[in-house]
Amino acid sequence: MSVRNREWPMALALTPALILILAPFVWLVISSFKTEAEIGQADPFTWPADLMWRNYLDAWQIGGFGDLVGNSLINLIGVVVLSLITCAPAGYALAKIRFPGREWLFYAFILGLTVPVQAIVIPLYQVLFGLNLVNTLTGIVLVQVSNGIPFGIFLMRSFFVGVPDELIEAAKIDGASHFQILTKVFLPISTPAVQALVIISALSTWNDFFLPLIVLISPEVQTLPLGLVRFASTYASDYRLVFSGTVISFLPIILLYILMQRRFTEGLTQGAIKG
């Protein structure tokens, strides 16, 4: 039985599933170009008479999407950079250096991996309040980095464990410190782990809702998901604004994924399995 014989029947059989799963996207994109009247009466998948690009302009301006995207980007870059700075050295120490209390630290990090952030939200808010970090992007970055630290450390550690000790011995003979070994030997050969950490922390930060909901109260510091929810409830009856605003919220990341499909897929599966 050749592969080619099986390919097209299976692809054909999967097409209804594909249509059902992607229908929400198609429907939203089509509707986002309609007039209010067209949304009210016609078949959900009828093509609009004129493409109403105005909807996007209106939504962008009224919803302040420029600021929301900007805040989300600052948030994302902050979390990704800080996650690498904190998790790579800690993962290295846990993988390659023996020190007292290592087992205990390990259990402490497992605890953080398990306990949902919703379960610690009241003291978390109090800590942020005490440090004057409520309603600041610095606050949300620090909390999200801390939240991702257990996973990030496990990911880096499990990758570093597989690096042969001989590399460390050789570097030591050349007089390198642990920090130099980490930055000059380990990190350059750890692209898959770094890539997984970057993709997973970027995606979860970009999409996070719960922590921003607690920390970012004023509209001018809010991130994209939070801003969209506020926008959609304020303009709930203006469907064309809600639809185009929603498309603005998901389109960039979907285009990015389609361009970098392989990296995303590798990063996510690697991360899930290693971490």
Next chain:
Amino acid sequence: MAGHTGGLSARMSERRTARAASSDGSSDGDAGTALWLMAPALALYAVFTLLPIAATFWLSFNSSAGFNTSASFVGFDNYAKAVYDPIVWKSLVHTFLWLAYHVVMAGGLGLLLALAVSRLRITQVFFRTAFFLPHLVSLAVVGVIWANIYDPFFGLLNTALTQVGLGAFTQGWLSDPALVLLSVNVASSWQGFGLYMLLFIAGLQNIDRSLYDAAEVDGADAFQKLIYVTLPGLREVTTFVVSLAMINGLKGFATVYVMTNGGPFYQSELITTYIYRLAFQSQDHGLAAVLCILLSLLAITITIVFNRWRARISQ
């Protein structure tokens, strides 16, 4: 500091000698360096995770009516209050149902699509990419999207049902108390299944090809190969996906918050949404802390049970 470090490394070298035989890949015992390398992560983690975990316990034994009021010790009063609060029980039952729905719908769809997609060669990347798209959308945005899909008048679902002649099935998907939890979970599962599908595909790639050849020699048909080779080969991934789906489900918050805010009549209230309501709206921190501990215990139990299960399978 130097003396302290010296003392630690002296202790370490003793340990190293003692454990020389049971090396797990470690090469050096410089405890001071380890401490410095761990310091940034530990500092953040201690302040924003470990301290709040400890403080949650303390809070659960105290009563306070808001972030600015002082707390007073009340022993197990909050726990007693939780037992007599019918919404606590409702949210607990809903959370279990929510997990079951999510595992069956998102995990099940992930498995089915993985089995189908992994048979494709030329079009595999296309289908895999397309099926994964929903997972890229924030759960809050998914909430907004699906609230519109379920909209009784303009929504995609009711309009589409009417158009294909199934008008009898149109309903208020989010206003029917019996249906609301399932409706919201469909939205969450739509977002979640893509990652599980990728994990199952990775698991399928790890199954030894020769097992299929052997089965074929024994005259097994496609269905028998699925039952006797594929599914047993996926056991480890399956336990992983189920535990991941349960932990993800336990964290479920955004879709419910956005679509129904727990209603109607608390019929979609989860432990997480009730914690948020108590902590940030009705300011009952003591009761909220008890629910926080309940949520943590559930998460820890799920993790332990599945780790044991996985350890037994991989033996």
